[in-house]
Amino acid sequence: MQLYTTDLTDSQWNPIKKFFETQRRRKHKPRKVCNAIFYLLKTGCQWRMLPKSFGRWSSLYYYFDLWKRNGLWQKVLDELRSVHREKQGRSACPSAACIDSQSVKTTRRGGQRGFDGFKNIKGRKRHIIVDTQGILLRVLVHRANVHDSQAVLDLRMRLKDRFPRLKTIFADGGYQGPVGGFVEAAFGWKLEVVMHGKDIQGFKVLPKRWVVERSFAWFESYRRLSKDFEFHPLTSETMIQLAFVRLLLNRL
Numbered sequence: 001m002q003l004y005t006t007d008l009t010d011s012q013w014n015p016i017k018k019f020f021e022t023q024r025r026r027k028h029k030p031r032k033v034c035n036a037i038f039y040l041l042k043t044g045c046q047w048r049m050l051p052k053s054f055g056r057w058s059s060l061y062y063y064f065d066l067w068k069r070n071g072l073w074q075k076v077l078d079e080l081r082s083v084h085r086e087k088q089g090r091s092a093c094p095s096a097a098c099i100d101s102q103s104v105k106t107t108r109r110g111g112q113r114g115f116d117g118f119k120n121i122k123g124r125k126r127h128i129i130v131d132t133q134g135i136l137l138r139v140l141v142h143r144a145n146v147h148d149s150q151a152v153l154d155l156r157m158r159l160k161d162r163f164p165r166l167k168t169i170f171a172d173g174g175y176q177g178p179v180g181g182f183v184e185a186a187f188g189w190k191l192e193v194v195m196h197g198k199d200i201q202g203f204k205v206l207p208k209r210w211v212v213e214r215s216f217a218w219f220e221s222y223r224r225l226s227k228d229f230e231f232h233p234l235t236s237e238t239m240i241q242l243a244f245v246r247l248l249l250n251r252l
Contacts, residue, residue, distance in 0.1 A: 003053060004035070004039055004051075006035065006038045006039045006041075006042045006043075007035045007038075007039075008031060008034060008035055008038070008249070011252075012249040012250075012252070013031050013034075015079075015080065015083070015249070015252060016034075016076050016079075016080070016245075016249070017030070017031070019072055019075060019076050020034075020072075027055075027059065028055050028059055028060065028063065030063070032054060032055065033054075033060055033063045033064070035054065036050055036054035036055070036060045037060070037064055037242065038242070038246055039051070039054070040224060041222050041224045041225075041239060041242050041243065041246065042221075042222055042223065042224070042246075043223055043224075044222075044223025044224045044226060044229070047060070047061050064238075068234060068235060068238040069234075073238055073241040073242055073245060074241055076245055077136060077241050077244055077245050077248070080245060080248040080249065080252070081131070081135050081136070081137075081244075081248065083248075083252065084133075084135065084248050084251060084252065085131070085133070085135075087252075088133070090133075091165060093163050093164060093165040093166070094131040094132065094137070094163060094165065094166060095165045095166060095167050095168070096131070096132050096166070096167065096168045096169070096170070097129050097130060097131055097132070097137055097163075097166060097168070097169045097170070098129070098130050098131075098132070098134075098169070098170045098171070098208060098209060098211050098212040099127070099128070099129045099130075099152065099155070099169055099170070099171045099212065100127075100128065100171070100172060100209070100212040100213065100216070101125045101126060101127045101128075101148050101151070102125065102126045102128075102216050102219075103116040103119040103121040103123060103124070103125050103126075103144045104121065104123050104124060104125075104126060104144075104227055104228050105121055105122065105123040105227050105228070106122070106123040106124055106227065106228045106229075107227055107228070107229055109229060109230065109231050110231055111230065111231040111232060111233070112124065112142065112143050112233055113143055113144065114143030114144045114145030114146065115144060115145050116144035116145060117145075119144075121144055122144065123144050123227070123228055124141055124142060124143060124144050124228045124233065124236065125141070125142055125143070125144045125146065125148075125151065126139065126140075126141050126216075126228075126236070126240065127139065127140040127141070127142070127148070127151055127152070127155050128140075128212065128215060128216075128240070129155060129159065129169065130211060130212050130215045132208075132211060133211070134211045134212065134214050134215040134218075135215075135244060135247075135248065136215070136240065136241065136244040137159065137163065138155060138158040138159055139237045139240045139241065140154055140155040140158065140237065141228070141233040141234075141236040141237050141240075142154075142233060152171075156189075166189060167189060167190060168189065168190045168192055169189055169190070169191050169192065170192050170193075170208040170209055170212075171191055171192070171193050171209075172193065172209060192208075218243065218247060219240075219243060221243075222239075222243050222246075224239055225239060225240065225243060
């Protein structure tokens with residue numbers, strides 16, 4: 001029985017329950033903890049403001065922190081993405097991807113932050129690499145004052161040896177320069193920069209790149225992602241992974 005619209009249904013829980021060792025006896029059932037996490041992600045509330053029906057917030061945060069640090073949500077996301085791609089008649093491993101960044105404000109919570117002079121935003125940057133369907137492959141969150149061409153190398157390392165079919169990564173002008181040649185020499189991936197033509201006036205959807213722009217637009221469905229509310233960048237990355245896990249669970 002669903003108490004909240006964010007609660008997982010049986011059809012959504014069944015594909016992921018194997019990741020949570022449901023045979024082990026715990027005071028808080030993993031499914032209930034997941035429901036609390038998705039409630040927080042959707043509503044944007046504080047941990048201490050979670051409804052009492054979920055249990056003590058400190059216990060719920062304990063499991064969230066545990067699963068964040070052991071990379072569980074990335075594993076869940078990888079499997080759901082593979083299943084989703086195969087259902088569409090595609091290979092589980094993508095051959096092309098898109099990369100972009102989004103600068104967002106932080107709050108008084110503190111943590112790493114910087115000033116993005118181009119966007120006039122003090123906060124952090126969210127770098128994401130998605131497949132051609134817009135589904136997250138990897139995410140990197142860092143200070144907003146770090147240039148895209150610098151951060152892209154750290155993000156590439158998170159892809160290394162994990163996607164053997166990957167050949168091409170589409171990007172915008174922020175990734176121009178020697179970094180493209182380095183990426184191709186080091187990893188064998190072609191960094192293809194897609195830019196507006198000089199004769200283009202106003203807004204125009206660009207081929208390839210629009211996919212990752214749509215992925216950022218999906219964040220608007222989750223209030224926890226309206227700003228970066230987290231102290232640690234790793235927590236911010238986990239919240240983005242959770243958003244894509246929820247998206248895929250809704251589609252399966």
